[in-house]
Amino acid sequence: MKTVEFRNGRVYLIDQSLIPWKYRVIECKTVGEVALAIKNMKIRGAPAIGVAGAMGVALAAVRSRRKSKEGILQDVERAARILKETRPTAVDLFHAIERVLRACRDSRDVRKAAVEEALKIAKEDVERNKRIGEYGEKLVPDGATILTHCNAGALATVDYGTALGVIRACVEKGKRIQVIATETRPLLQGARLTAWELKKEGIPVKVIVDSAAGYLMKLGEVDVILVGADRIAANGDTANKIGTYTLSVLAKQHGVSFYVAAPSSTFDFKVKNGSEIPIEERHPDEIAKIGSIRILPKNIPVWNPAFDVTPAENITAFITEFGVFKPKELKKLRHRICDFSP
Numbered sequence: 001m002k003t004v005e006f007r008n009g010r011v012y013l014i015d016q017s018l019i020p021w022k023y024r025v026i027e028c029k030t031v032g033e034v035a036l037a038i039k040n041m042k043i044r045g046a047p048a049i050g051v052a053g054a055m056g057v058a059l060a061a062v063r064s065r066r067k068s069k070e071g072i073l074q075d076v077e078r079a080a081r082i083l084k085e086t087r088p089t090a091v092d093l094f095h096a097i098e099r100v101l102r103a104c105r106d107s108r109d110v111r112k113a114a115v116e117e118a119l120k121i122a123k124e125d126v127e128r129n130k131r132i133g134e135y136g137e138k139l140v141p142d143g144a145t146i147l148t149h150c151n152a153g154a155l156a157t158v159d160y161g162t163a164l165g166v167i168r169a170c171v172e173k174g175k176r177i178q179v180i181a182t183e184t185r186p187l188l189q190g191a192r193l194t195a196w197e198l199k200k201e202g203i204p205v206k207v208i209v210d211s212a213a214g215y216l217m218k219l220g221e222v223d224v225i226l227v228g229a230d231r232i233a234a235n236g237d238t239a240n241k242i243g244t245y246t247l248s249v250l251a252k253q254h255g256v257s258f259y260v261a262a263p264s265s266t267f268d269f270k271v272k273n274g275s276e277i278p279i280e281e282r283h284p285d286e287i288a289k290i291g292s293i294r295i296l297p298k299n300i301p302v303w304n305p306a307f308d309v310t311p312a313e314n315i316t317a318f319i320t321e322f323g324v325f326k327p328k329e330l331k332k333l334r335h336r337i338c339d340f341s342p
Contacts, residue, residue, distance in 0.1 A: 003157065148164070225258045
């Protein structure tokens with residue numbers, strides 16, 4: 001199945017907290033269950049979170065016992081507020097929820113409109129990712145070694161992926177590539193999820209600890225860095241999984257191209273720069289423990305930001321479904337998005 005699906009009045013999610021040890025699909029019957037799955041990172045990745053949020057709103061519409069449009073809208077808007085509170089940094093979540101809300105308000109049949117719009121968003125996600133792959137593949141030379149951080153693959157989207165979508169497109173074109181995945185502490189999305197995805201597809205992958213990346217670049221073993229994003233400001237400052245900023249500094253120092261692969265829904269042109277992006281802080285146990293095993297002495301303070309912000313000047317270019325744009329060219333992208341929007 002795809003990472004997230006809406007079927008028979010239910011939302012189905014692949015439980016990413018269990019991969020690679022176990023493959024399990026979660027059935028969500030209520031908005032609360034969808035919200036908890038997002039908050040606890042059973043589902044994660046900005047595009048996937050966005051679609052899950054949209055489907056959560058659709059679930060609220062389908063399950064509403066109200067008869068009038070006004071009553072159903074009240075339930076839908078309440079669900080939207082709950083879902084928006086789950087992950088503050090990933091802007092796709094807010095964009096997708098607002099799209100479903102607009103569709104509901106503009107339709108006589110709120111339930112039908114909510115489901116149709118959520119399914120449309122899911123379909124568009126896959127189409128966008130494949131176009132990102134097509135544009136990004138042209139930037140990667142044959143025989144390249146690509147370093148990627150966290151997981152920006154099929155599991156972070158509905159299907160195909162953003163940064164890993166570029167990698168998939170390279171393989172589909174017959175390019176010989178090698179992938180290096182950082183383990184991505186503290187929740188090991190690179191070691192658990194990216195390595196799992198690429199192994200399943202027979203794409204060569206090697207895992208390193210996060211702190212080995214700089215030395216690997218110094219040795220000349222990295223040709224391209226490809227990452228995803230959770231929110232991109234108008235000036236190009238980019239919030240992504242914690243550790244991305246460090247990689248960008250190292251890439252700049254060693255002359256390695258640093259690309260951000262993201263759909264247009266991840267750009268937030270209402271935010272001027274990275275200082276305005278809210279950064280989610282998560283529970284200390286994510287650092288204090290590995291699985292159920294505590295690795296820190298008791299009563300040791302922990303700081304656990306889920307994301308950091310990479311400044312635009314450290315980014316070579318953004319790979320989107322509309323093409324490749326350097327940070328100084330984002331006004332062109334904004335116009336393309338406006339022209340494309342209905």
